[in-house]
Amino acid sequence: MPTLTLAPASVADYRRLAERRLPRFLFDYLDGGAYAEVTLARNVRDFERLELHQRILRDVSARSTATTLFGAELTLPLALSPVGLSGMMARRGEAAARRVAGFFGIPYCLSTLSVCSVEETAAAGSGPLWFQLYMIRDRGACADLIARAKASGVTVLALTVDLPVVGTRYRDVRNTMSGGGGSWARLRRGLISYALHPGWALEVGLGGRPHILGNIAPYVKNASTPADFSAWANASIDPSISWADLAWIRSQWDGPLVIKGILSPEDAVEAVKSGVDGIIVSNHGGRQLDGVASSISMLPRIADKVSGQTKLLVDGGVRSGQDILKAMAMGADAAMVGRPWVYALAGAGEAGLLNQLKAFHGEFSVSMALTGVTDTRQIGRSVLDLRSGGDA
Secondary structure (H helix, E strand, O other): OOOOOOOOOOHHHHHHHHHHHOOHHHHHHHHOOOOOOHHHHHHHHHHHHOOEOOOOOOOOOOOEOOEEEOOEEEOOOEEEOOOOOHHHHOOOHHHHHHHHHHHHOOOEEEOOOOOOOHHHHHHOOOOOEEEEEOOEOOHHHHHHHHHHHHHOOOOEEEEEOOOOOOOOOHHHHHOOOOOOOOHHHHHHHHHHHHHOOHHHHHHHHHOOOOOOOOOOHHHOOOOOOHHHHHHHHHHHEOOOOOOOHHHHHHHHOOOOEEEEEEOOHHHHHHHHHOOOOEEEEOOHHHOOOOOOOOHHHHHHHHHHHHEOOEEEEEEOOOOOHHHHHHHHHOOOOEEEEOHHHHHHHHHHHHHHHHHHHHHHHHHHHHHHHHOOOOEHHHOOHHHEOHHHOOOO
16 A cells, blocks of 8 residues: 555556645546546556566567657657646746756646646756647637747647537535635635645645636736636537647648547547558547546557557556556557646655656566567567456
């Protein structure tokens, strides 16, 4: 069981550190999912059900965990997923994640709904920087966001398509993160939570200002609280987005275009027909439509339809380097992690995030060795024991 008095070793350890450090409403926003959180649990459980196939007496003395993705050389087939409000979880959290990811040699994908702007985030570090875009009703603002990302050196644009409307997350309703409860009730609850978390209050609450959403601030009036920006998202994200809008996106962006939020083979085929450069198999971390399949269980069905025609990534439920290996065995070119990197950054700062990435690297490398592969290009279904019934 994770113990806070010992050095953190796993995602579960960093999660507990984050829970202790963050105000309750922020931790619940990070940790929670839609409705009863059935899909949130499935994402993790279905990775756990996959069994690795151990092999012995193979020369695994020289191993390479490196891969190439969208023209960038990576030390590990992993990218940090976009997580909104990360700059409220740690001091200038998006800029910090950018520094660590660049130093480690993997991409960081910045959320549209980030505290740090794309300009601030880009200037904070090096390495591959991606930008996650929501299609908003104001096409002028949307075009400006894309232009700002391009000017900042973003190399990959990830269009999120599984949020035409914002899903209901009961934890956010209960703690008024999504609005409601009255302004005084929200203020009182926030002040009490801040008082109970003085470390966060000093470092992030006071030292991490300004607490605005840097990417969308130029397009929003009179918004300064999470509830204000939640209201903006509900009003501004365009529910009429369709496949036809991809042509407009292409007219604004000439780099690699990835679609995030594909969860069916039929949509994956349509995405390939539309000429996208990559697909992120994802259910939005279980935060949108509860009761749908886990990302990892849908990945092989999607891979069977479009593998080799576009890059495939998977997001949701990855909690270790072993899960990265399982994701690749099921057809992904790389995996993505969201909550885990924020747990580590919130709970133990940049050093914590770097240590967690090193742990992922070690777990991945050791698991490669014990399944008899020495290069990421060799990873396939053979590293899984699917005959045991452990497939997702």
